[in-house]
């Protein structure tokens with residue numbers, strides 16, 4: 001006997017290929033997947049339902065900045081059109097709205113799978129940004145591979161990532177998956193050798209630049225374990241670094257008094273006492289103080305792309321709030337943040353545009369906050385099975 005009618009469960013997890021520029025994510029749950037424009041999109045669905053829905057091609061042109069693939073609703077009601085889209089000024093929602101209510105169907109297909117291929121191409125110049133122009137690409141990483149210089153051990157296995165101005169990206173991933181290595185390779189850490197791929201930062205080949213030039217160009221890394229610099233006071237260090245940046249920008253250097261005036265509001269922003277300036281860089285600092293000090297450096301130097309490697313580790317809840325507040329205050333429409341974290345709580349304070357999962361030296365999945373929620377509930381096993 002048929003019991004109460006239940007919505008058939010639909011596991012939209014496999015196999016799905018989402019391809020945008022150099023990024024490929026496979027398999028992926030069709031839920032809350034966002035991509036930054038491209039505005040010409042061809043979407044083809046092959047469904048394996050009992051009535052064999054024909055392939056539905058969709059060509060969409062939309063002058064908006066974002067498309068959003070929403071949770072697919074599996075409701076009983078009339079059949080096709082199987083795939084519908086609803087567009088607003090800044091989003092497009094794809095939904096699989098209807099499926100036939102049919103006993104044979106329910107019995108035979110209590111759950112079913114869907115194969116989809118979504119290919120998106122950028123239509124250059126067609127995307128209005130907040131400021132009226134197209135959003136600029138800040139960082140473009142393609143198929144980046146890297147080894148440990150000393151041993152030759154391969155750590156990065158083809159990282160692909162694009163970051164546009166104004167975006168906040170978070171990378172999560174198991175211990176040892178290569179997150180910090182990726183961050184350090186970006187800033188040119190000597191422990192790693194790039195063996196393939198490309199990294200373009202603000203239109204320039206980052207991999208050809210010396211580490212200090214990368215910093216002067218606007219790349220900032222807050223280290224997971226900030227180093228101590230005995231004998232160098234925080235204020236001297238910051239003043240030197242800041243004046244180097246000003247020289248690069250063709251601006252006059254600040255003398256100690258002017259620098260003091262410049263840094264005072266920054267101290268307040270990060271909630272650090274002024275006497276920290278007289279202490280040697282990170283020497284004797286607690287874990288939390290080191291992290292605050294890293295953000296102070298970011299506030300002083302500024303950055304077009306700030307890479308924050310586990311800034312939340314070792315922070316008490318107040319410090320986390322202070323640090324997050326400072327990072328949010330530093331965000332503008334033209335700079336970006338790439339943060340590495342293990343915990344969702346940071347993402348509640350600094351809201352990411354995208355979350356990526358790194359696995360075995362490559363980005364294996366991209367999505368939104370729902371990924372972090374799933375991770376927290378079910379761990380990385382859930383990622384590999386979705």
Ligand SMILES: Nc1ncnc2c1ncn2[C@@H]1O[C@H](COP(=O)(O)OP(=O)(O)OP(=O)(O)O)[C@@H](O)[C@H]1O
Nearest residue numbers: 148155173174175176177178179180181182191224
């Ligand atoms: N300089 C190095 N010498 C030896 N092994 C290294 C070096 N740098 C990275 N590794 C190894 O590379 C792998 C990736 O390290 P990485 O620090 O990038 O991982 P992670 O994803 O940041 O991990 P965690 O979440 O624990 O911080 C690890 O197995 C690590 O031991």
